[in-house]
Amino acid sequence: MGQVILVEEDHGMTELLAGQLKKLAGVESIPRKNAIDTIELLKLLPKVNLIVTRAKIGDENTAQELLDFINENGLPTNLIVTGDGFENRDITTVTDERDWEDILFYSLQVLNVPLEGINKATRDYTSFPIEYFLPLRNLPCSVFLKLKKSETDFYFLKRYHSGRPISSDSIGSYIKEGVSELFVLEEDERSFSNFLSDSYISELAKEGKTFSATMDLLHIADTFLKRQILSFGLVKNAIQLGYRIQQKILKVVGEHPLFPDTWNYLEKSNLPYTFQSQIMLAGIISELTQENFLEMGKHQNPLIEACFLHNVALGTRDDMALISSMDELENSGLSFDEQLKVMNHAADGAEMSLMRQDLLFGADQIIREHHGAVNGMGFPVPPSPGIKKASHFFLICDEFVRELFLGKGEDLDKKVTDEFSKKIIKKLIDMWRNK
Numbered sequence: 001m002g003q004v005i006l007v008e009e010d011h012g013m014t015e016l017l018a019g020q021l022k023k024l025a026g027v028e029s030i031p032r033k034n035a036i037d038t039i040e041l042l043k044l045l046p047k048v049n050l051i052v053t054r055a056k057i058g059d060e061n062t063a064q065e066l067l068d069f070i071n072e073n074g075l076p077t078n079l080i081v082t083g084d085g086f087e088n089r090d091i092t093t094v095t096d097e098r099d100w101e102d103i104l105f106y107s108l109q110v111l112n113v114p115l116e117g118i119n120k121a122t123r124d125y126t127s128f129p130i131e132y133f134l135p136l137r138n139l140p141c142s143v144f145l146k147l148k149k150s151e152t153d154f155y156f157l158k159r160y161h162s163g164r165p166i167s168s169d170s171i172g173s174y175i176k177e178g179v180s181e182l183f184v185l186e187e188d189e190r191s192f193s194n195f196l197s198d199s200y201i202s203e204l205a206k207e208g209k210t211f212s213a214t215m216d217l218l219h220i221a222d223t224f225l226k227r228q229i230l231s232f233g234l235v236k237n238a239i240q241l242g243y244r245i246q247q248k249i250l251k252v253v254g255e256h257p258l259f260p261d262t263w264n265y266l267e268k269s270n271l272p273y274t275f276q277s278q279i280m281l282a283g284i285i286s287e288l289t290q291e292n293f294l295e296m297g298k299h300q301n302p303l304i305e306a307c308f309l310h311n312v313a314l315g316t317r318d319d320m321a322l323i324s325s326m327d328e329l330e331n332s333g334l335s336f337d338e339q340l341k342v343m344n345h346a347a348d349g350a351e352m353s354l355m356r357q358d359l360l361f362g363a364d365q366i367i368r369e370h371h372g373a374v375n376g377m378g379f380p381v382p383p384s385p386g387i388k389k390a391s392h393f394f395l396i397c398d399e400f401v402r403e404l405f406l407g408k409g410e411d412l413d414k415k416v417t418d419e420f421s422k423k424i425i426k427k428l429i430d431m432w433r434n435k
């Protein structure tokens with residue numbers, strides 16, 4: 001059984017902490033008013049596990065005096081300090097002395113008590129995939145872990161906050177334990193999202209990461225970006241992050257051979273199609289417009305821009321983005337609303353892209369026509385003769401990337417009849433086979 005001394009001048013806080021420690025850890029807390037009284041008690045009880053103390057009480061440097069006594073006498077007592085006026089990197093300090101959740105959290109940790117007991121159940125929380133936290137080193141707000149109390153009841157445990165730095169190791173161990181989401185208070189969602197955008201932008205600007213670390217970072221940033229766009233539209237932060245992701249992908253495909261290096265890497269990875277297809281498409285289109293399809297050269301920039309936006313209306317839904325015919329759509333098992341979304345995603349994507357004032361001229365048309373329909377609805381076969389040639393070119397490259405992803409790269413040739421498509425496919429298969 002643990003022994004705890006609470007050195008606190010606020011009677012209400014003493015009662016609250018003592019009550020929670022009794023309830024959650026089964027320990028009786030002994031209240032004391034200052035360092036002198038506490039030291040007298042420590043002389044009688046030298047095996048106290050924990051003292052939670054205010055940094056200062058009146059003129060007394062309470063925490064420092066207690067720490068000195070503990071060190072001089074070699075006591076096994078842990079110290080948690082609350083409030084301002086004490087600095088020691090080795091001692092847990094909660095600078096807001098009213099933050100009882102944090103004080104309790106650290107106390108339970110010292111007492112080796114499972115931590116699912118703390119919550120503010122009345123608040124609303126928003127979930128974020130846990131991977132989003134991997135590139136972060138600090139936080140602008142509190143982050144919570146959701147713990148199951150019963151089949152229908154949950155606790156939210158504050159796990160990180162601005163004074164308690166995040167580490168990729170601790171996130172990594174949560175991932176290993178099967179945790180898939182962390183939570184922030186709903187009122188913090190917007191500012192936390194802006195913080196994520198800024199953090200990813202500065203991480204992406206750093207040089208010297210390995211190829212796979214760059215891919216992982218790009219994937220996290222891209223997944224977050226798509227969620228942002230679906231929640232808030234193409235707002236300023238999303239545009240900036242999108243631009244940075246685009247630049248980084250173009251840099252990566254410029255520095256690494258697409259076939260076999262990049263493709264082999266992606267093929268073995270578990271990265272989603274919505275992410276992979278942007279890289280492969282950008283790589284393929286950069287190469288073909290520079291070397292083999294020079295008449296497409298003048299459309300190169302809008303074509304490349306379309307690689308990053310053509311499926312934007314589908315977010316990260318691979319199952320939707322992989323559909324490329326009416327048959328597949330009808331047999332997909334998607335709900336009516338989802339089917340409608342797939343039907344219209346090219347038109348919707350073009351519409352959304354136009355929110356970007358800097359969108360390159362012609363990119364929206366390619367996005368709208370990327371499944372062959374002038375109005376961006378459905379999957380006409382053959383593609384409508386009304387679509388522009390650059391859109392037709394994009395459509396074939398997009399189809400090829402899809403077939404590659406599905407492991408059927410060679411099959412595409414059988415699906416097309418016109419000469420232009422056949423010529424593109426032949427070149428793509430040659431590229432893929434490194435001929």
Ligand SMILES: [Fe+2]
Pocket residue numbers: 310311321345346370371
């Ligand atoms: Fe699409």
